[in-house]
Amino acid sequence: MNPTLEIFSQGEEIVTGQTVDTNAAWLAQEAIQCGFTVTRHTAVGDKLADLIFLLKEIAERADCCLCTGGLGPTSDDLTAEAVSTAFNRPLEFDPIAFEQIKDFFVRRNRVMPEVNRKQALLPQTAIRIDNSWGTAPGFAIQHQRCWFIFLPGVPSEMKALFSESVKPNLLTRFTLRAPHLVSLKTLGLGESAIQELIKDISIPTEVQLGFRAGTDDVQTKLLFPFHYPKTALNSLVTEFSLCLGDYVFAIDGLDETTGDLAFEVDKLMTAKHTTLALIETASHGLLAAKCVGYDWLIKASYEKSIALSTQNLNIEELISTAKNLALTTHQDSGANATLIQLYTGDPEALIDKNKSIQVLSVLLVNKEFYQTTHSIVGPLTRKQNQAALLSLDLLRRYCQGKLL
Amino acid sequence: MNPTLEIFSQGEEIVTGQTVDTNAAWLAQEAIQCGFTVTRHTAVGDKLADLIFLLKEIAERADCCLCTGGLGPTSDDLTAEAVSTAFNRPLEFDPIAFEQIKDFFVRRNRVMPEVNRKQALLPQTAIRIDNSWGTAPGFAIQHQRCWFIFLPGVPSEMKALFSESVKPNLLTRFTLRAPHLVSLKTLGLGESAIQELIKDISIPTEVQLGFRAGTDDVQTKLLFPFHYPKTALNSLVTEFSLCLGDYVFAIDGLDETTGDLAFEVDKLMTAKHTTLALIETASHGLLAAKCVGYDWLIKASYEKSIALSTQNLNIEELISTAKNLALTTHQDSGANATLIQLYTGDPEALIDKNKSIQVLSVLLVNKEFYQTTHSIVGPLTRKQNQAALLSLDLLRRYCQGKLL
Numbered sequence: 001m002n003p004t005l006e007i008f009s010q011g012e013e014i015v016t017g018q019t020v021d022t023n024a025a026w027l028a029q030e031a032i033q034c035g036f037t038v039t040r041h042t043a044v045g046d047k048l049a050d051l052i053f054l055l056k057e058i059a060e061r062a063d064c065c066l067c068t069g070g071l072g073p074t075s076d077d078l079t080a081e082a083v084s085t086a087f088n089r090p091l092e093f094d095p096i097a098f099e100q101i102k103d104f105f106v107r108r109n110r111v112m113p114e115v116n117r118k119q120a121l122l123p124q125t126a127i128r129i130d131n132s133w134g135t136a137p138g139f140a141i142q143h144q145r146c147w148f149i150f151l152p153g154v155p156s157e158m159k160a161l162f163s164e165s166v167k168p169n170l171l172t173r174f175t176l177r178a179p180h181l182v183s184l185k186t187l188g189l190g191e192s193a194i195q196e197l198i199k200d201i202s203i204p205t206e207v208q209l210g211f212r213a214g215t216d217d218v219q220t221k222l223l224f225p226f227h228y229p230k231t232a233l234n235s236l237v238t239e240f241s242l243c244l245g246d247y248v249f250a251i252d253g254l255d256e257t258t259g260d261l262a263f264e265v266d267k268l269m270t271a272k273h274t275t276l277a278l279i280e281t282a283s284h285g286l287l288a289a290k291c292v293g294y295d296w297l298i299k300a301s302y303e304k305s306i307a308l309s310t311q312n313l314n315i316e317e318l319i320s321t322a323k324n325l326a327l328t329t330h331q332d333s334g335a336n337a338t339l340i341q342l343y344t345g346d347p348e349a350l351i352d353k354n355k356s357i358q359v360l361s362v363l364l365v366n367k368e369f370y371q372t373t374h375s376i377v378g379p380l381t382r383k384q385n386q387a388a389l390l391s392l393d394l395l396r397r398y399c400q401g402k403l404l
Numbered sequence: 405m406n407p408t409l410e411i412f413s414q415g416e417e418i419v420t421g422q423t424v425d426t427n428a429a430w431l432a433q434e435a436i437q438c439g440f441t442v443t444r445h446t447a448v449g450d451k452l453a454d455l456i457f458l459l460k461e462i463a464e465r466a467d468c469c470l471c472t473g474g475l476g477p478t479s480d481d482l483t484a485e486a487v488s489t490a491f492n493r494p495l496e497f498d499p500i501a502f503e504q505i506k507d508f509f510v511r512r513n514r515v516m517p518e519v520n521r522k523q524a525l526l527p528q529t530a531i532r533i534d535n536s537w538g539t540a541p542g543f544a545i546q547h548q549r550c551w552f553i554f555l556p557g558v559p560s561e562m563k564a565l566f567s568e569s570v571k572p573n574l575l576t577r578f579t580l581r582a583p584h585l586v587s588l589k590t591l592g593l594g595e596s597a598i599q600e601l602i603k604d605i606s607i608p609t610e611v612q613l614g615f616r617a618g619t620d621d622v623q624t625k626l627l628f629p630f631h632y633p634k635t636a637l638n639s640l641v642t643e644f645s646l647c648l649g650d651y652v653f654a655i656d657g658l659d660e661t662t663g664d665l666a667f668e669v670d671k672l673m674t675a676k677h678t679t680l681a682l683i684e685t686a687s688h689g690l691l692a693a694k695c696v697g698y699d700w701l702i703k704a705s706y707e708k709s710i711a712l713s714t715q716n717l718n719i720e721e722l723i724s725t726a727k728n729l730a731l732t733t734h735q736d737s738g739a740n741a742t743l744i745q746l747y748t749g750d751p752e753a754l755i756d757k758n759k760s761i762q763v764l765s766v767l768l769v770n771k772e773f774y775q776t777t778h779s780i781v782g783p784l785t786r787k788q789n790q791a792a793l794l795s796l797d798l799l800r801r802y803c804q805g806k807l808l
Contacts, residue, residue, distance in 0.1 A: 017432030028421030043445040113596040285692025292688040301705035
């Protein structure tokens, strides 16, 4: 039997629905990948009596509990106080935590407000979890059956703390038989198209197949039990990979570290010593924004006049416009590759979620042109994001020699 | 006292984190707008014993409970069975529900699978909630203190059923007094700095103060009870607004429709008939990306060579570089305003989360320069996002005449 784990979210913004509790889902997935059985999620608001009651309840019921929220400096941040009362451990001033909090403000050239002092109060016997991403340290404490871990509610801080400190500790503290998750990340195929492509693969009953359609990819997930033989795992993954073909841009859970599409393109562009100049229209700056921190992007621009001038062109005209733009941009930029993204559609097509646009991406490298076209429908921000991803994907396919 | 309401989500996909529970947040917001006090969200998987235990618990604790999921035709859909056992009401075949289910398939020219018959079994005394969007009817039932409403987990079906049948019924069944939420959205102040600024305001005990720190703003939230006088509400909001000063970029919950910072800047730029050309470095395309769909952005670009050339400048040099760039860009662009965003910091400063960068935004309009500088620290994507927001905020302040 795996140890059981509950997720406990605190905050009025969660319980009133102002914020969708994405932390709970993220932590649940992480916990399952560690080898826990997740049994329950609970969210309550900033009410001391509710918090105390729930903490006591969970202490009797679960082996581990991941709690988020309520660690801030303000009067509605009640977690430490609730833990102190529920588990009968007086709050104690932690001088190291206090130094870290002061330091957070010093590094930002700001004076620490007096209210932040409260964040250095931790329940007796609690183990502090250092937080270099924000002011609030997390903490962990055992009560009765349950090992409680309290993390900040800000998703970026919570994720960083969990990955860097909490997870390694859980893996040594509990006897876990983690299942092995392999995810094939694709761009350009819907969930049902994927189902169609893989329908002839016979999947052993102990392997769990799942899908996750996100804004940036669709993941086909294979969850293998702890003792599943490595060679059988590899051969099943290969079978999936062959069925999904060039749509797969990364496979998570094998040996290599993978990331999102921009991360994969960065690896490829860096390896190929290729630099890029870019004009984007439909993605409106988002392609460049996804490449922040990557050295090979030399120049990127959006011009409204270009976007307007191509709205009514047919595909042939669009391609020739893009090629001409690529040639002139290439001369000026000093980059060895040039990517031009244009689109057609009526004037309302970008904004109207029921209308589609045709997005063309043209890549010029070593005097050769490569191109893809896609039809994109949906709300404005979806069109923008898909356009950015599909143009990036042309770079990936070029680097991987899949356009020859 | 408002009646209390809990949200109860059923399904392995929720508890394992494969699906983010957006239903819970949506229902919570609806319930609060109706005038309920939402006290708790709970999610459990498809385990009969857990379901029964929770239903009994909630029946003693809440006045109303909105439940989603577990109404489908398959063996892991256990809601009706759990209700039947927990509340001791045998399942009964509902011929009208059965006709509706059969009809669903007839309308789609499909044969009803035998498993779907199960969906016509409802606990004794339950009131059926007709579902013309899918196969599963919902149902409602009173047990002890609590009025339970069971809805399908598919978001579109759940929302349609709630809006068309459940909500009108709740409004007559309960005596509800909807509260009034006002949120002051700010950029550039942390939660604790806000607390300092508002510490002298005396807040009536019946008004609930809360905060929400997101990646794009910090919101100061005031929740007023149903009968709170409109003039007193306005005067308290004004008091907050004066204390927070120019940091407030929008106030939600008064008469005007508000959005994020880019949305507010769009309103202002459109009203002022101002068009913009833009060079961004630290935000790396993200400023342009946030303005997708807005007509006044004429041209935006990122250039690595500019970012590299300013890394080692002091603030005076940075300002004079930005002004020169603004002048040349202004001549070429045809826009009547030009925004230049530059930053300094050592070569690793953008990427290293512990190092800070100094971001300068310079705006040139009608031969006048306006500028702001900010120090930004944290992970790369936080720096990128903050730089985009702070440069946008210069536009807002200019449009509102707050830079004179």
